[in-house]
Amino acid sequence: MNQKSLFWVIVGIVIVFLLYGFSTYNSLVALNEKVDASLSEIDNQLARAADLLPNLEATVKGYAAHEKEIFSDIAKARNLMLSAGTVSQRDEAAGELSDLVGRLLMLTENYPNIKADARFAQLMDELAGTANRITVARRDYNEAVRKYNTRIKTFPTKIIAGMFGFTERDYFKAPENARTFPKVNFGQ
Amino acid sequence: MKIYKSLAGVVILLFLVASTALAIVPEPETDIYVADYAGVLSHETRQEILKVNRVLYAKTGAQIAVVTVNSLEGMTIEEYALEVLRLWGVGSREKNNGVVILVAIEDRKARIEVGYGLEGAIPDGKAGRILREEMIPYFSRGDYDRGILFGFRRIAAEVAKEYGVNPAELSKENPAAYRVKSGVSAEVIGAVFVILIILFFLITALLRPRKYSYYGSYREPDFDPPIFIPLPGPFGGGDDDFDDRFGGGSGGGGGASGGW
Numbered sequence: 001m002n003q004k005s006l007f008w009v010i011v012g013i014v015i016v017f018l019l020y021g022f023s024t025y026n027s028l029v030a031l032n033e034k035v036d037a038s039l040s041e042i043d044n045q046l047a048r049a050a051d052l053l054p055n056l057e058a059t060v061k062g063y064a065a066h067e068k069e070i071f072s073d074i075a076k077a078r079n080l081m082l083s084a085g086t087v088s089q090r091d092e093a094a095g096e097l098s099d100l101v102g103r104l105l106m107l108t109e110n111y112p113n114i115k116a117d118a119r120f121a122q123l124m125d126e127l128a129g130t131a132n133r134i135t136v137a138r139r140d141y142n143e144a145v146r147k148y149n150t151r152i153k154t155f156p157t158k159i160i161a162g163m164f165g166f167t168e169r170d171y172f173k174a175p176e177n178a179r180t181f182p183k184v185n186f187g188q
Numbered sequence: 189m190k191i192y193k194s195l196a197g198v199v200i201l202l203f204l205v206a207s208t209a210l211a212i213v214p215e216p217e218t219d220i221y222v223a224d225y226a227g228v229l230s231h232e233t234r235q236e237i238l239k240v241n242r243v244l245y246a247k248t249g250a251q252i253a254v255v256t257v258n259s260l261e262g263m264t265i266e267e268y269a270l271e272v273l274r275l276w277g278v279g280s281r282e283k284n285n286g287v288v289i290l291v292a293i294e295d296r297k298a299r300i301e302v303g304y305g306l307e308g309a310i311p312d313g314k315a316g317r318i319l320r321e322e323m324i325p326y327f328s329r330g331d332y333d334r335g336i337l338f339g340f341r342r343i344a345a346e347v348a349k350e351y352g353v354n355p356a357e358l359s360k361e362n363p364a365a366y367r368v369k370s371g372v373s374a375e376v377i378g379a380v381f382v383i384l385i386i387l388f389f390l391i392t393a394l395l396r397p398r399k400y401s402y403y404g405s406y407r408e409p410d411f412d413p414p415i416f417i418p419l420p421g422p423f424g425g426g427d428d429d430f431d432d433r434f435g436g437g438s439g440g441g442g443g444a445s446g447g448w
Binding site for chain 2: 041118121122123124125126128129130132133135136137140
């Protein structure tokens with residue numbers, strides 16, 4: 001084999017390697033973006049819930065001003081939503097939000113007037129809607145993180161990931177537990 | 189015996205894993221817009237839902253799938269409805285403008301699941317109101333057929349309004365059912381209109397030179413009869429076979445749920 005053809009073989013190998021590197025890099029960027037997109041969806045919904053709460057609070061106050069506990073719950077949840085910066089803080093805020101929806105619904109059992117208030121019903125629909133969107137975004141987030149983490153930890157991709165500094169992303173921990181996941185019932 | 193039991197367990201487990209992770213009802217092969225697995229819909233309701241959907245899809249790409257099941261199989265209604273929306277791909281892929289109306293008879297729960305593209309037209313508050321006003325009252329009396337039809341109409345009306353589709357195109361027989369009832373604002377418009385008419389007559393009466401009207405030489409101008417332009421009916425053929433297909437839309441959990 002003369003030197004010239006050896007040169008071209010090496011050039012070919014380098015080109016193939018570069019192409020592989022580019023496409024892997026791009027796919028990692030895309031996966032990482034997807035993780036960020038789900039995360040920002042969670043942020044959007046937390047912000048939206050925080051916007052809804054003052055109106056909701058005002059409506060509840062009109063009927064049950066003495067239920068001090070619920071107002072401190074609302075304030076607490078709102079603070080968590082507005083200050084959530086890390087994944088685990090967002091997790092906590094999201095958990096607080098779905099608890100709050102439950103507590104508000106329970107409270108209305110004792111106040112038929114609140115229940116009958118059209119404005120309250122609409123605000124509750126919207127709050128429950130944001131809570132549900134967060135549940136969905138969270139599931140999508142974990143799914144995206146799972147794909148991303150698997151890729152940067154498995155072999156050929158691992159080199160590229162290491163070269164460009166792709167690091168592992170955090171999962172949302174409490175994966176909305178058994179309450180919202182389908183239960184397999186063997187008894188049926 | 190114990191071995192058999194655990195073997196059976198393993199087989200069942202494998203079967204469950206092999207089938208889809210979340211076991212929702214399969215997409216219908218024909219007439220995809222109505223998946224009446226609980227068998228609660230009348231023939232007329234079914235036909236109306238199919239017909240309106242075909243017009244809506246042709247004009248806007250939006251799709252409204254009506255799904256009834258007996259049981260949610262342990263899932264929450266929110267999960268089940270989202271699985272239907274995403275797995276079936278209700279709505280067009282580009283616009284994500286699908287809606288799923290899911291009613292679970294034995295669980296006594298219903299949900300309107302709204303795809304990304306229609307969250308503006310049907311925000312959660314509106315979805316909740318449609319459920320409470322049009323659907324739940326009938327469901328609690330066991331009249332699923334009517335509750336679903338009325339809910340469907342309101343949702344289709346909102347979608348048609350969003351895309352500027354004339355209600356008469358959705359239903360020639362009953363366009364009023366597909367017109368958005370805008371509650372207060374319609375009354376306000378009506379009141380303003382009446383006041384304007386009264387003012388108009390008052391002013392013309394005041395301005396009208398009396399002698400002419402007394403002597404009959406004043407003649408009311410003739411109005412041309414309003415011209416009706418027949419709308420082209422895209423599906424005038426009647427019971428043709430349509431190649432219905434879901435468009436691949438998606439959603440993120442928008443909409444509202446309710447129980448009875």
